[in-house]
Amino acid sequence: MTISGDEATRAPAVASDTQTGLSRQYARFIAVRVAILVVLLVVVALSFLADVATGTSSLTVGDILRGLVAPEALSRSQAVILWDVRLPYAAMAVLVGAALGLAGAEMQTVLNNPLASPFTLGVSAAAMLGASVVIVFNVLPAWLDQNYGVALGAFVFAVGATMLIQGLSRLYGATVDTVVLFGIAMVFVLNALVALIQFVADADALQQVVFWNMGSLTRATWGKIAIVAGVLALCLPASMMHVWAMTALRGGEDHARSFGIPVERLRLLVMLRVSLLAAAAVCFVGTIGFVGLVGPHIARLALGEDHRFYLPGAALAGALVLSLASIASKVLVPGLILPVGIVTSLVGIPLFMALILTQRRRA
Amino acid sequence: MSDAAGGPLRLEDVSVGYGRTPVLSHLDIGPVAPGSLVAVVGSNAVGKSTLLKAIAGLRPATGGIRLGDTDLARLPLAKRVRLVGYLSQSLPQPTSLVAYEAVTSAFRAVRGDLSADEVERRVEEVFAALGLRGLALRRLSEMSGGQRQMVGLAQVLVRKPPLLLLDEPTSALDLRWQLNVLETVRGITRGENAICLIAIHDVNLALRFCDAVIVLGGGGVLAAGAPEDVMTPDLLRRAYGIEGRVERCSRGFPIVLSDRALSV
Numbered sequence: 001m002t003i004s005g006d007e008a009t010r011a012p013a014v015a016s017d018t019q020t021g022l023s024r025q026y027a028r029f030i031a032v033r034v035a036i037l038v039v040l041l042v043v044v045a046l047s048f049l050a051d052v053a054t055g056t057s058s059l060t061v062g063d064i065l066r067g068l069v070a071p072e073a074l075s076r077s078q079a080v081i082l083w084d085v086r087l088p089y090a091a092m093a094v095l096v097g098a099a100l101g102l103a104g105a106e107m108q109t110v111l112n113n114p115l116a117s118p119f120t121l122g123v124s125a126a127a128m129l130g131a132s133v134v135i136v137f138n139v140l141p142a143w144l145d146q147n148y149g150v151a152l153g154a155f156v157f158a159v160g161a162t163m164l165i166q167g168l169s170r171l172y173g174a175t176v177d178t179v180v181l182f183g184i185a186m187v188f189v190l191n192a193l194v195a196l197i198q199f200v201a202d203a204d205a206l207q208q209v210v211f212w213n214m215g216s217l218t219r220a221t222w223g224k225i226a227i228v229a230g231v232l233a234l235c236l237p238a239s240m241m242h243v244w245a246m247t248a249l250r251g252g253e254d255h256a257r258s259f260g261i262p263v264e265r266l267r268l269l270v271m272l273r274v275s276l277l278a279a280a281a282v283c284f285v286g287t288i289g290f291v292g293l294v295g296p297h298i299a300r301l302a303l304g305e306d307h308r309f310y311l312p313g314a315a316l317a318g319a320l321v322l323s324l325a326s327i328a329s330k331v332l333v334p335g336l337i338l339p340v341g342i343v344t345s346l347v348g349i350p351l352f353m354a355l356i357l358t359q360r361r362r363a
Numbered sequence: 364m365s366d367a368a369g370g371p372l373r374l375e376d377v378s379v380g381y382g383r384t385p386v387l388s389h390l391d392i393g394p395v396a397p398g399s400l401v402a403v404v405g406s407n408a409v410g411k412s413t414l415l416k417a418i419a420g421l422r423p424a425t426g427g428i429r430l431g432d433t434d435l436a437r438l439p440l441a442k443r444v445r446l447v448g449y450l451s452q453s454l455p456q457p458t459s460l461v462a463y464e465a466v467t468s469a470f471r472a473v474r475g476d477l478s479a480d481e482v483e484r485r486v487e488e489v490f491a492a493l494g495l496r497g498l499a500l501r502r503l504s505e506m507s508g509g510q511r512q513m514v515g516l517a518q519v520l521v522r523k524p525p526l527l528l529l530d531e532p533t534s535a536l537d538l539r540w541q542l543n544v545l546e547t548v549r550g551i552t553r554g555e556n557a558i559c560l561i562a563i564h565d566v567n568l569a570l571r572f573c574d575a576v577i578v579l580g581g582g583g584v585l586a587a588g589a590p591e592d593v594m595t596p597d598l599l600r601r602a603y604g605i606e607g608r609v610e611r612c613s614r615g616f617p618i619v620l621s622d623r624a625l626s627v
Contacts, residue, residue: 022490022499023483026463029500112456244475247468250458251503254451255515257421259522260444260473304502306464 033309036302040316044094047323051090054330057081092220092285093326093340094319095228099281100288101295101318102232103274105311106239108296109246110267112176112253117292118278121183122165123158124289125190127282130157132194132209136201147219150212154283161186162275166268176253179271215286215341217326224284231280235273236315242266243307250305288341290348291318291325297355321348369446369525370431371396372418372558377426379410379417386410387417388582390426395575397525397556400549402569402590404562405579406603411562412452414579415528418560419449430526430558444473448524452531452562454511455518457504462495462514465503469518489521492547508535516544520551527552527559533568541565545572566619570594578602591617600625 053061059078067074067082074082104117111121118124134140134153144152165186169178194213198206245266249256257263282288295318296310303313322340325347329338371394380386387410395401403411417424420435420443428435430446438446455465466486474482490496495513503511512535519527529548533541549572552559560577563569569576570590578585578593580602586593594617599607607621 022463022487022496025500029461029463244468244472247460247464248472250460251455251465251469251515251518252451252453254453255455255469255518256472258419258444258449258451259469259518260441262440300459304459304461304464306460306468 033303033306037309037313037316040302040313040320044316044320044323047320047327048090048094051093051323051327052082052086054327055081055086056330056335059086088220088222088225089217089326090323091225092217092228093322095225095232096217096281096285096288097291097295097319097322098315099228099232099235099277099318100292100322101299102236102239102311102315103277103281104292104318105296105299105314106246106270106274107292109249109305109307110176110270111179112249113180114297115293116180116183117290117296118274118282119287119289119292120187121180122161122186122190123275123278124282124287125187125194126161127154127158127279128213128287129190129194129197130154131212131283131286132197132201133157135208135212136197136205147221147224151224151283155279158279158282159275161190162271162279166271170268176267179267211339212286213341214339215282215288215344216337216339217285217329218337219284219286228280228284231276232315235277236312238273239270239311240308242270243311246270246307246311247305286339286341288322289345290352291322291344294318294321294348294352294355297352297359301355301359321351369397369557370433372526372560373427373429374418375427375429377417377424377428379413379422379424381413385582386413387579390414390583392577392584392587395558395560397558398553399574400552400559400561400572401575401577402561402563402573403577403579404564404566404569404602405585409579410582411579412530415449415530415560415562418526419443419447419528421449441473444522444524446524447526447528448519448522449528450515450519450530450532452534454508454535455503455515457506457511459502459504461500461502462506462517463490463499465514466490466517466521470521474522485521485523489517492520492551493517494543509537509540512536513540513544520548523555523557525555525557527557527561529559529561531562531564533563533565541568548572566594567616570619571616594619 052064053059059082063074063078064082067079071079071083100118107116108114130153131150134150140149165179165182168182172178198209201209245261248259248261253263296314298317299310299313303309322344325340325343328347329340329343332338373394374390374392377390378385378388403414405411413422416422418428420440435443466489467482470482490499493513493516495517498510503514516532533544536544545568548559551557573590575588576590576593577587578598585602586598594609596607596609599605604625605621606623606625607619609617609619612618
């Protein structure tokens, strides 16, 4: 049987001279987003400065700026406070926040779930288990610095947990639901194992484990900052390579697949990258919740979901949230630096709820 | 002209199913000539979507699926999507992407070789063709289901493939937009000399707009050919299990009138 169109009734081709100014309209729309990104960047820089300026001993903004340009202009104790305490904490806050924000944003897209974050899918819990194992059983060689040893344990477990989730979900069809399901199951299993280790730990180790779990920037050193910055510098450009596919994925998996986007491969690649980012972030500072959840939500509200803007926006928003939390951790109780993980959760929960409710009202 | 060379579509001994359950067996269709708009009709769960997915390469199938000289079945998905544009039955998700971004990203994700200007021109063209300019900067989350369905269609049409496979593209649309979509698709099919297979429940729309109808049933093709030849009371009984008539309206189109469902 032959099937053919009726030649006589052929309509003319669709007109191609459709310059409607739509792309000009869109260019203006994009300009607003670029402006929002720039504003966000400036606000992060200001928050970073404020974070450096905040603390028990008084350093004015003038002292700080002078100390940054010419460290010898400060007294010895001032230089130590600036370069060994304030700057590393503030820099770590910005970097860890950016890494968690970016990781959360990518996770939410590939898992098509606005509640996905390194925290909710077990990366943090796995890091916690890794750190606990090292602290309690002291399994590392003696030449390795204890600080880095704990971080290494946390890192290995965090990456391992993501791989395990990916491996298991591939066995069972690799849909978004299986990944999320295994992730949630993983959180419970890991938490139970952490509790078991705490149960058998001696008092000294127990105290260390509990403190690690609180998430604190006071463990920051320039060496660790370099590692987190390196991982971020590696992952952000890699993320930006997939922006079109990731944006297209927001329309739904069925659609993305029919455009020719290899959805499963993209998801695996992104999850590996995310586990690297999140593990590098939490392994040095401990459990810091909600930044990976709130950062992407702020970015989505402000910038939409074109990933060219959404991904850097989520990184900046994460950096801002953790930087502000770092300031709050110093001023909430005068004379005391609270573990920042406590602050992000306490401040993060109401912020997150407010964002969600704003979105609901919009929709 | 389409982006890639097409040619007639021919399906030879195609079988496709889910797991061990066959849905369609040993199907032969075509050749379907370029420039044809073809309706794929049949009762629920008869395999309309499955057929389109198999041709698109989204469902594993056996047999030969050829477009011109190209064996689509042997083509890797990345190359196949240059030739085949498939629109899923599901609507695009209500995300905070604006329509312009949804269409642009769908295009650029797989056509990194085109310049930004070329992409812009093509996106503008498709928004104009579908009459969607007013929606271009609106978020999908603020659109109705029908509007999102139009955005989904734009995402496929912007690629200008020589073979279009549209699964229920009018399911969420009101009467005006149903006509608008089918007229636009028919215009593109003819203007671009493309082939369009459209799975559709509304038999009367199919009869009015399509050059040919393929009726699926019982795991195969019940009938195929020009609408007025294929659609008979006997076929309505076999394909849909209804008693019906095929009459001509005052403007000359065949119209199906369904009288009653036959007991199963």
